[in-house]
Amino acid sequence: MTDILNAIVLLLNFVFLPGLSYGSQLALGALAVTLVYAILRFANFAQGDTMALSTVMTILLTWLLQHFGITLGFMPTALLALPLAIIGCLIYIMLVDTFVYRYYRRQKSKPITIVMASVGVMFVTGGIVRFVLGPDHHIFADGERFIITAREFKAMTGLAEGLAIKTSQFLTITIAILLVGFVFYFLQRTKTGKAMRAYADNEDLALLSGIEPHNIVRVTWILVAILTTIAGVLYGLDKGFMATSYHQLLLPTFAAVIVGGIGSPPGAIIGGFVISFSELILTYAYKKFFIYLLPEILQPDSLLQFLGTEYKFAVSFVILVIVLLLRPTGIFKGKVI
Amino acid sequence: MAYLSGTNLVAAYDQSVPILNNCTIEAEKGEVAVIVGPNGAGKSTAMKVLLGMLKPSAGSVTLEGKDISRLSVQKRIRLGLAFVPQTDNVFPTMTVQENLEMGAFLRTDDISQTLAEVYDLFPILNDRRNQLVGQLSGGQRQQAAFGRAMMTQPTIMLLDEPTAGVAPNVVDEIFDNILNLKNSGRAVLMVEQNARQALEIADKGFVLVSGRNEHTGTGKELLANPEVRRSFLGG
Numbered sequence: 385m386t387d388i389l390n391a392i393v394l395l396l397n398f399v400f401l402p403g404l405s406y407g408s409q410l411a412l413g414a415l416a417v418t419l420v421y422a423i424l425r426f427a428n429f430a431q432g433d434t435m436a437l438s439t440v441m442t443i444l445l446t447w448l449l450q451h452f453g454i455t456l457g458f459m460p461t462a463l464l465a466l467p468l469a470i471i472g473c474l475i476y477i478m479l480v481d482t483f484v485y486r487y488y489r490r491q492k493s494k495p496i497t498i499v500m501a502s503v504g505v506m507f508v509t510g511g512i513v514r515f516v517l518g519p520d521h522h523i524f525a526d527g528e529r530f531i532i533t534a535r536e537f538k539a540m541t542g543l544a545e546g547l548a549i550k551t552s553q554f555l556t557i558t559i560a561i562l563l564v565g566f567v568f569y570f571l572q573r574t575k576t577g578k579a580m581r582a583y584a585d586n587e588d589l590a591l592l593s594g595i596e597p598h599n600i601v602r603v604t605w606i607l608v609a610i611l612t613t614i615a616g617v618l619y620g621l622d623k624g625f626m627a628t629s630y631h632q633l634l635l636p637t638f639a640a641v642i643v644g645g646i647g648s649p650p651g652a653i654i655g656g657f658v659i660s661f662s663e664l665i666l667t668y669a670y671k672k673f674f675i676y677l678l679p680e681i682l683q684p685d686s687l688l689q690f691l692g693t694e695y696k697f698a699v700s701f702v703i704l705v706i707v708l709l710l711r712p713t714g715i716f717k718g719k720v721i
Numbered sequence: 722m723a724y725l726s727g728t729n730l731v732a733a734y735d736q737s738v739p740i741l742n743n744c745t746i747e748a749e750k751g752e753v754a755v756i757v758g759p760n761g762a763g764k765s766t767a768m769k770v771l772l773g774m775l776k777p778s779a780g781s782v783t784l785e786g787k788d789i790s791r792l793s794v795q796k797r798i799r800l801g802l803a804f805v806p807q808t809d810n811v812f813p814t815m816t817v818q819e820n821l822e823m824g825a826f827l828r829t830d831d832i833s834q835t836l837a838e839v840y841d842l843f844p845i846l847n848d849r850r851n852q853l854v855g856q857l858s859g860g861q862r863q864q865a866a867f868g869r870a871m872m873t874q875p876t877i878m879l880l881d882e883p884t885a886g887v888a889p890n891v892v893d894e895i896f897d898n899i900l901n902l903k904n905s906g907r908a909v910l911m912v913e914q915n916a917r918q919a920l921e922i923a924d925k926g927f928v929l930v931s932g933r934n935e936h937t938g939t940g941k942e943l944l945a946n947p948e949v950r951r952s953f954l955g956g
Contacts, residue, residue, distance in 0.1 A: 575826075578819055578822060578823060579823065579826060581812070581814070581819075582812045582815060582819075582823045582826075585813060585814050586809050586811070586812050588809065589806070589809060589810060589811070589812065589869075590812075591794070591795075592798065592804055592806070593824055593869070594795055594798060594799075594826050594827035595823070595826055
C-alpha cells in the first residue's frame with residue numbers, strides 16, 4: 385500500500401505539479417497569441433520575445449526594489465514589480481503597434497505580410513532583451529522557495545517520497561486561475577468583451593453595428609500586455625530567466641494554440657496543458673515509479689524514459705504535425721491558417 | 722419627396738465604368754420598395770450608395786429631405802438606417818441575445834424594450850435566445866440578422882437579397898417577416914433575385930438595367946407589364 389502511495393506521490397511531484405504550472409504558463413502565453421489571432425488576424429511571432437522583454441522589465445524593477453530594501457517577505461519581490469512591468473510592456477506593445485502593425489492594418493495587408501512583420505519585431509525585441517540583460521541565466525525569485533518542502537512532506541506523511549510545493553508553482557497556478565477567470569468574464573459578460581468577440585466573428589458586421597476597430601485593437605493589446613507579462617514573470621520565477629529559453633517558448637506556445645483551435649480562448653488553455661503534460665509524461669524517467677509498483681523480479685534496469693529531456697521540443701513539434709494532419713481546426717474548432 | 726431617396730445616382734468602383742448611370746431609388750415609411758433586375762444591373766451597388774459604403778460621383782441621397790450624401794456609414798446608421806447584408810449577416814459564435822445586444826452597440830439607453838419588440842416579432846428567437854446563432858437554421862439565422870439590424874430602432878431597413886441561399890419553404894416565412902417590418906411602420910428597401918414574389922408584396926418596384934431605371938411603378942403594375950414579364954419574370 386505504501387509502495388502505491390509512494391509511486392503516486394512520485395508522479396505528483398515530478399509530473400503532475402510541474403505539468404500544471406508549466407501548462408498554466410503556456411496557457412497564458414497561448415491565450416495572448418490566440419487573442420491577437422482572433423482580433424488582429426495574424427500569428428504573433430514576437431510573443432516569446434515580448435514575454436522576455438516584459439520579464440526583463442520586472443527583473444530590473446525587482447533589483448531596484450531590493451536595492452532600496454523593499455521586499456515582499458516570503459513572497460517574491462517580483463510580484464511588487466509586476467504592475468509597473470505590465471504598464472511598461474503595454475507601452476512597448478503600443479509603440480510597436482503604432483509604428484509597425486497599424487500601417488499594415490490600414491493597408492489591409494495579407495496576414496502573412498503582418499506575420500513577417502511580427503518576425504521582424506521578434507528579432508528587434510530579442511535584441512533589446514540581450515542588449516539589456518545579456519544571454520546569461522538570471523534567478524530573480526526571492527522569498528521562501530517552498531511552501532512545503534519534500535522533507536516536511538515526508539515527516540508529515542511518513543512516506544519515502546516527498547511532495548514539494550514550490551512557491552512559484554503555487555503562485556503560477558493561483559494567478560493563472562484568477563487571470564483566466566478574469567479574461568473569460570471580460571469576454572463573455574462585458575460590453576467591450578462582447579464587442580471584441582463580435583469583431584473577431586465578423587469584422588464587417590461589427591463595423592455596421594458601430595463597433596470602433598481602434599478601441600477593439602487597443603483593448604486587445606491591453607489584455608495581451610497583462611497576459612504576456614504575467615506569463616513571462618511566472619515562467620521566470622519557476623525556471624529562471626534566460627533570453628534563449630523565452631525565445632524557444634514560441635514553439636510550445638504555438639503548438640498549444642493550434643492544438644486547442646486557433647482563435648479559441650478555451651482552446652488555448654486546454655492546448656497549454658496538453659503540450660505541458662505531453663512533454664513531461666514523455667520525458668520523465670519511470671524507473672523509480674516501477675520499482676515501487678513491480679515485484680523485485682520484474683524491476684527494470686533502464687531509466688524507462690521515452691525521450692531525453694533535451695528532446696522536449698520535439699514533443700510539441702510532433703503534436704503540432706499530428707494535429708495539423710488529423711484535425712487542423714484543433715480541439716475547439718478554431719480557424720485553419 | 723420620399724422618406725429615403727437616392728436621386729440621379731452615378732457610381733463606379735475604382736474609377737472604372739460606372740455601374741450606376743443616373744438611377745433613382747426611393748423608399749417610403751410603411752411601404753416595401755423592391756429593386757429587381759438582371760445580374761450586374763447595379764442593384765447591390767445602389768444599396769451600397771444609399772448606405773454610404775460607396776461614394777457616388779454624381780447624384781444625392783436624402784433622408785427626410787436632408788442631404789446625407791457626405792455622411793459615413795456609422796453616421797447614417799445613427800440616423801435610422803439599418804442594413805442586413807446578403808451573407809455573413811450574423812455573429813455565428815455568439816448567442817441570439819448577444820447578436821441583438823451587438824446590434825444595439827451604439828445605444829446607451831435601456832434596450833430591453835427593443836429586445837422585447839424583436840422577440841415579439843420573431844418568437845422563435847426568444848425560444849433560442851441563449852443558443853449560438855451559428856447553430857440555427859437558415860431561416861432562423863435570417864430572423865436573427867433582421868433582429869440585429871432592428872436593435873438600433875431604425876426607421877428604414879435595407880435588405881440585400883434576404884432570400885438568397887435559404888430553403889424554398891423558408892422564403893415565404895422571410896417574406897412574412899418583411900411584411901411585419903413594413904406593418905410596424907418602417908420603410909423597407911430590398912434587393913431581390915426572387916423578382917415575382919418580391920414584386921407581389923412591393924408597394925413600389927424599381928427595375929434596373931445597366932444601372933438605369935428601366936421601369937418604375939407599383940408592384941402590381943410591374944407584374945402586369947408585359948415587357949417586365951417577358952424580360953425578368955420568365956413570361
